[in-house]
Amino acid sequence: MNRSFRLLAALTVIALPSAASAQAITGSIVATADISTVFSFGAPTGLSFGNITPGSAATGSGYIPLSRNVGVIYSLPDGATTGRLVGPGGNLQPTYTCGVGSTSATIVSAFANCNAAGAQLTLVSPPALLTEYVIFNGSLAAGQTNITPGTYTGTIRVTATPN
Amino acid sequence: MTPRTGLHALFALILASWPESAAGQSKQTVSIIPVQSLSFGLLLPGLREAVSVTDVSRRAVVALAGDGPVDVALVLPSAMETSSGDRILLSFSTSDAALLTASGTTLSQLDPLQVNRVQLGNGRSILFVLGGTAVTSATTRPGHYTARVALLVNHPGT
Numbered sequence: 001m002n003r004s005f006r007l008l009a010a011l012t013v014i015a016l017p018s019a020a021s022a023q024a025i026t027g028s029i030v031a032t033a034d035i036s037t038v039f040s041f042g043a044p045t046g047l048s049f050g051n052i053t054p055g056s057a058a059t060g061s062g063y064i065p066l067s068r069n070v071g072v073i074y075s076l077p078d079g080a081t082t083g084r085l086v087g088p089g090g091n092l093q094p095t096y097t098c099g100v101g102s103t104s105a106t107i108v109s110a111f112a113n114c115n116a117a118g119a120q121l122t123l124v125s126p127p128a129l130l131t132e133y134v135i136f137n138g139s140l141a142a143g144q145t146n147i148t149p150g151t152y153t154g155t156i157r158v159t160a161t162p163n
Numbered sequence: 164m165t166p167r168t169g170l171h172a173l174f175a176l177i178l179a180s181w182p183e184s185a186a187g188q189s190k191q192t193v194s195i196i197p198v199q200s201l202s203f204g205l206l207l208p209g210l211r212e213a214v215s216v217t218d219v220s221r222r223a224v225v226a227l228a229g230d231g232p233v234d235v236a237l238v239l240p241s242a243m244e245t246s247s248g249d250r251i252l253l254s255f256s257t258s259d260a261a262l263l264t265a266s267g268t269t270l271s272q273l274d275p276l277q278v279n280r281v282q283l284g285n286g287r288s289i290l291f292v293l294g295g296t297a298v299t300s301a302t303t304r305p306g307h308y309t310a311r312v313a314l315l316v317n318h319p320g321t
Contacts, residue, residue: 027195029223029312033203033212033243033251033297037305069208069305128301129208 038069038129039162045104047083047138047156049094055146060094063104063135064158071125071163074100074134078157079117083138087152094138096156104133122163134158193229193283193316201293201312206251209301214294216261216272223293225314226265229283235291236278236315243297243308251308252298263290280319 047062066072076082085092099110100121111120114136123132136156201223203212214221227233237260242250260273262281265288273279275293283289293312 024315024317025193025195026316027197027225027314029197029201029225029293029314031201031203031223031240031243031253031295031310031312033308034205035208035251035299035303035305035308036205038207125304 037162038067039072039160040068041066041160042131047136049138049140052140052145054149055142057142058140058145059138061135061137062156063133065104065131065133066160067129067131068160068162069126069129072123073119073161073163074111074121074123075119075159075161076111076114076117076157077159080115082115083136083154083156085152085154087148088150089148089152092140092144092147092152094140094144096136096138098134098136100132100134102130102132104135107135107137125163134160193227193233193318195314195316196226196228196288198224198226198290201295203297206297206299206303208299208303211296211298213296216259216292216294218294219267221294223312225291225293226288227281227283227291227316228288230285232280232282232319234278234317234319235273235281236317237275237293238313238315239275240310240312243310245304245306245308247306249304249306249308251303253310254296254298255294256296259294259296261292263292265290 042065044064045062047060049058049060052058078084081093083094083096085094093115096114097107097110098114098120099107100123101108109121109123113120199222201214202221203214204221206212216222227235239255240253242252244250255275257274257276258272260275260279262270262273262279264270267290270289273281273291281289281291291314
């Protein structure tokens, strides 16, 4: 009988449940950020031919900065009348050279045309955020300025489209 | 008592002490419930953006519930990435984690770079919050960047 009790006690010991088991668990946290597209014109500097003596040639230069981190397509919505001046003597259409430069002083990438509609210059996405300058250099021939005195003004419109 | 009676008594004693089911065992359970992501938002190239643990709308929040002491450790990524492999570096400081009550009261500052011992109790949730700093460069390209922080919760001794 003692042997039976000992056997039963042994079975009981063996069959006892194990100690409570601890638990390890994992979760995750998501981190997010969005880098925005930078594409904006800055403040322009107007193009002025100054005070012109009738019958004299004149030149002027103006620009507008564009900051971007994507490609761009430049176009001229006014086409042939881009930068036309209007005043007491009617219309006055300067001749322009135009394009884009890394500074406001020098055109590095010229537009295909400065007085035609449609896309004039396409630039690829830059490796880093940059600011470039859309530059218009205008000239008036002597014969053009022999007109009615007064103030002649106009607007050069440039469209920049993200590419 | 006869020997047979004694055996019956012993069997009864064993059966009475046997756990009825697995649920009757003493088991320490902890739950992790993500509440909010770490959101740096819309960033500009070339700038650093820090999210502090007090930034209610942008900090990460995870609810922890359970009983007893637990060790909380993080596996922190070095950067967020886009699907095309562009990266924004991430950094975490010693003050970029904290423990809050469910109502938002700060219980303690935690160091996300270390293993932190946290006391859970009475099955009530506490909030683990995480901040961090994103560092963009001028060459960081537009896009949606993501990363995952692994949260490891262990009972001491495991």
